[in-house]
Amino acid sequence: MSDEFIFVYGTLRQEFALPVHDLMKRYCQFHDQGSLCGHLYQLDSYPGVVESTHGRCRVHGELYRIINKDELFLLLDDYEQCSAKYPKPHEYVRKQIDITVRDGTVRxxxxxxxxxxxxxxxxxxxxxxxAHLRGFGKVRYNAG
Incomplete structure (x- = not known):
């Protein structure tokens, strides 16, 4: 069985130190910083990413190796409101895409x-x- 990964670019990142990041620590292992080809938008008090085919448009975040996929997605799909509990069309869809890590490897x-x-x-x-929120003084850093 090969490793599976999840890429987070918004409020699930460790810099936000939000309680929901505990799910990442419980069910995943940090792998590397990375980026995807896309555009990042400010929605409400959180971001959303859309894919792009333009290679120079990068969205930055964190790549994690998934330890317990079933538990992780059961909880994160609810957090992102894209589980069966929420009416369609969902605000987010979960899909697999290419992530480039710092050494150029694509996962x-x-x-x-x-x-x-x-x-x-x-x-x-x-x-x-x-970095966007840091400019507004809105990121509380996680000391751990």
């Missing part, structure tokens, strides 16, 4: 992709949600 990883129109949403040009 397939699960990513929550924004599933609605982006017209009228503010694009985050840096593609890095932590």
């Amino acid at each position: 397939q990883a699960w990513v929550y992709i924004y599933n609605r129109a982006v017209a009228g949403l503010a694009r985050i040009p840096s593609g890095d949600y932590v």
